[in-house]
Amino acid sequence: MNPIIITGGPGAGKTTLINTLGDAGYPTFAESSRQLIxxxxxxxxxxxxxxxxxxxxxxxxxxxxxxxxxxxxxPVAFLDRAIPDICGYLTQANLEIDATYLEASQGYHSQVLFCRPEASIYVQDDVRPYPFEEALEIHHALVTVYQELGYEVVEVPFMSVAERVQFVESQLAIKATL
Known part of the structure; x- marks a missing residue:
């Protein structure tokens, strides 16, 4: 199975979901953009x-x-954001997307799991300096870019982390038996 992307606007609980999937035994990869910042x-x-x-x-x-x-x-691995996110952020900023980014955006699992920003958990900080409304704009730009790249957008409902993990496993027909 190609690497599975979990993405969405900032403040959506993506990292918590990724960390919990890691705790369940799945290989996971942290959000590199936050680490780079x-x-x-x-x-x-x-x-x-x-x-x-x-x-x-x-x-x-x-x-x-x-x-x-x-x-x-x-066999199964989860990424907290991926290359198509770069295209989404460039689009949201009205910057040109070089063909290199579009080519590199291929090769992931066909379904992309989207977590929508949630006001009740949104935290503005030094690494996330924009207000909640801008997080929603980023989310919508990401959804559009992923769809334009041919990915199926699957919205992960906002619920407990355990329920989100069950949703992901059910959606992808996988189970942590690693």
């Missing part, structure tokens, strides 16, 4: 998405491509 913010001339989105997108492409290659080594 944390790393780059420590550098004097760090490349941050709100200052240089195109430059940050190039950094993400490298890391996310490596993640996809590592995820392919497992």
């Amino acid at each position: 944390e790393q780059q913010s420590q550098l004097e001339n760090g490349i941050l998405p709100w200052l240089d989105l195109a430059g940050f997108a190039r950094l993400c492409l490298t890391v996310m491509s490596e993640q996809k290659d590592r995820a392919r080594q497992h």
Whole structure:
């Protein structure tokens, strides 16, 4: 099975879901963009998405491509965001999407699991400096891009984490027997 993407706008509980899937025994890959923001913010001339989105997108492409290659080594693996997300963020910022990003966006599981931002859990911080309304705009841009890339968007209902894990396993017809 190709790597499975869990994505959606910020503040949707994606990372909690990914971590719980990892606890259940599935190989998981953390959100590289958040890690890159944390790393780059420590550098004097760090490349941050709100200052240089195109430059940050190039950094993400490298890391996310490596993640996809590592995820392919497992029968089932989950990614917290993936290369198509780069296209969504570039689209949302009205920036051109280079063909390299479109080509690299292929090769994932055909169903993409989307978590919608939830106001009750949304936290604005140094790594997520925008208001909840912008998180919803990002979410909608991501849905559109994934659909345009030919992926089936599957919305993961907002419910307990255990119920979300059951939903994911049922939707993909898998069970943690790894």
